[in-house]
Amino acid sequence: MKSVVTTVVTAADAAGRFPSQNDLEAVQGNIQRAAARLEAAEKLASGLDAVTKEAGDACFNKYAYLKQPGEAGDTQVKVDKCYRDLGH
Numbered sequence: 001m002k003s004v005v006t007t008v009v010t011a012a013d014a015a016g017r018f019p020s021q022n023d024l025e026a027v028q029g030n031i032q033r034a035a036a037r038l039e040a041a042e043k044l045a046s047g048l049d050a051v052t053k054e055a056g057d058a059c060f061n062k063y064a065y066l067k068q069p070g071e072a073g074d075t076q077v078k079v080d081k082c083y084r085d086l087g088h
Contacts, residue, residue, distance in 0.1 A: 004030040052087040059086075 002010075004027050012019040019027075059082070060066055066073040073079045 048087060052083055055086050056083045 008019050008023045008027055012023060056079075060073055060079070065071060068074060072082055
C-alpha cells in the first residue's frame with residue numbers, strides 16, 4: 001500500500017517538478033486525520049464478529065436448504081467455516 005507521501009512525491013516526479021505547497025498541505029491534512037481514521041478502523045474491527053455472526057445467521061435463515069445433508073452447512077464444522085469465510 002502506498003502512503004500519501006509516496007503518492008504525492010511520485011506524482012510530482014512524474015510531472016517533472018518538486019511537490020507544490022498544495023501537495024504538502026494535502027499530506028499534512030492526511031497525517032492530521034490519521035488518528036481519526038485509526039479510531040474508525042478500530043471500531044469497525046471490534047464489531048466484526050457480531051456483523052459476521054449476523055450475516056451468517058441471515059444466510060442460513062434465508063437459505064434453509066444449506067443445513068440439509070450434503071450442503072454447505074450440514075455439519076457444525078462447515079458452518080464454522082462459512083462464518084470464517086464471511087469474516088474474511
